[in-house]
Amino acid sequence: MIAFITRRLFFLIFVLFGVSILLFGILMTYSPDRRAAAYVTTPQQAKDIPMLIKQYGLDDPFYTQYFRWIKEIVSGNLGWSLVAARPVTEAFRMYFPVTLELNLFATPLVLLVGIWLGTLAGIHRNTWIDHLARIFSVIGWSLPTFLFALVLLMIFYGYFHLFPPGVISDQLSMFVVDNPDKFTRFTGMYSIDGLLNGIPKISLDSLKHLAMPVLTQVIVVIALLVRVMRSGMIEEMSKDYVITAKAKGADRKTIHIRHARKNALIPVITIAGQLVAHSMEGSIAVEVVFNRQGIGWWLAESAIQLDMPVLMCICLFMGLVYVIINLIVDILYAIVDPRIRLN
Numbered sequence: 001m002i003a004f005i006t007r008r009l010f011f012l013i014f015v016l017f018g019v020s021i022l023l024f025g026i027l028m029t030y031s032p033d034r035r036a037a038a039y040v041t042t043p044q045q046a047k048d049i050p051m052l053i054k055q056y057g058l059d060d061p062f063y064t065q066y067f068r069w070i071k072e073i074v075s076g077n078l079g080w081s082l083v084a085a086r087p088v089t090e091a092f093r094m095y096f097p098v099t100l101e102l103n104l105f106a107t108p109l110v111l112l113v114g115i116w117l118g119t120l121a122g123i124h125r126n127t128w129i130d131h132l133a134r135i136f137s138v139i140g141w142s143l144p145t146f147l148f149a150l151v152l153l154m155i156f157y158g159y160f161h162l163f164p165p166g167v168i169s170d171q172l173s174m175f176v177v178d179n180p181d182k183f184t185r186f187t188g189m190y191s192i193d194g195l196l197n198g199i200p201k202i203s204l205d206s207l208k209h210l211a212m213p214v215l216t217q218v219i220v221v222i223a224l225l226v227r228v229m230r231s232g233m234i235e236e237m238s239k240d241y242v243i244t245a246k247a248k249g250a251d252r253k254t255i256h257i258r259h260a261r262k263n264a265l266i267p268v269i270t271i272a273g274q275l276v277a278h279s280m281e282g283s284i285a286v287e288v289v290f291n292r293q294g295i296g297w298w299l300a301e302s303a304i305q306l307d308m309p310v311l312m313c314i315c316l317f318m319g320l321v322y323v324i325i326n327l328i329v330d331i332l333y334a335i336v337d338p339r340i341r342l343n
Helices: 002-027 032-039 049-055 062-074 088-123 128-142 145-159 170-178 190-196 200-237 240-247 252-279 284-289 295-304 308-336 338-342
Strands: none
Touching: 002 062, 002 308, 032 049, 088 128, 088 190, 088 200, 088 252, 088 284, 088 295, 088 308, 128 200, 145 200, 145 284, 170 200, 190 200, 200 252, 200 284, 240 252, 252 308, 284 295, 295 308
C-alpha cells in the first residue's frame, strides 16, 4: 500500500505542474495592461499602468514570467482582491471556512444517505421503495439549485420565520467583533468555534443558519449518487457469485451488504470523489441565495468584476483539491478491491 501511495504522489507532482502551465497560459492571453490591473491597490497606481508593467516584468518572455509567478505563489503572494479589498491570501482565509463548514455537514449526509438509499433501491428493484428513490433522484437532479434554494427560503424563512439566511445572527456577529478577547476564531467556523470558546449559543445559532443551505446541498447533490449506486447494485445482484451465494443458503444481509454493495461501490467512489471535490469550490447558488459569503460567493463576485487574481487563486485551489481527492479515490479503490494495487 505504501508503494502504491508513493507512486500516486510522484505522478501528482506532474499533474500540478500541468495545471499551473494551463492556468498561466490562460492568464497570458490577456494583454499586459489588463494583467497589470491585478497589481493595482491604490488609485495612484491605476494612473500609471506602464510603470506597473515595467515593475512586474509583464512584457517579459513567457518562461520568465511563469517562473516569477510560481515564485510569488510559493511565497504566498497571490495578488490583490478588488472584491475583498485585501490581499487574496488573506481574503481566502476569510471566505474558505464558510464553504468548508457547509461541506463538513453536507458531505457526510450526501455519502451516507446516497449510498443507503441507492442500496435499498437496487435491492428492492421495481418495488415502491425503488420507485420513490427514482422519483426523488430525478427531481433532485433536474431541479435548479437556485430555484430549490429560493423555495426553501420563502417557505421556512419568509413564511415561518425559521432558519434565517446568513452565517450568524447580527447580534452575535456584533458580539464577536466587539469582544475579540472573549471570542477567538480558531477555525473560522462558528459552529465549532462557539464550542471551543465555551459559548454554545453561537454554535446553535450557526447551525440554525446552516440548516437550509445544507438541506439544499444534500437534496441536489445526492440524486446522482443514488442513481449510480442503484445501477451498481442491480448489476451486482444479477452476477453469478450472488446467485451461487443464494443457492448455498447465505443470508440476505451478507449477500447484499458484504458482497454486492462492496463491489457496487467502485463507480460510486469515483462519482462521490468528484462531487466532494466540486463542492469544495462552493455552491454559488446556495451561497448567494442564503447570503453565505464563502468561496462560491467570492467566485461569483470576482467573475462579475473580472478580479483575475481571485479567479487564478480559486483555479489553483481547485486543481489542488481535485489532485488530492483523486489520490484518496485511488486509495479507496485499493481498499475496496485489493487487485487494483497490482496494476
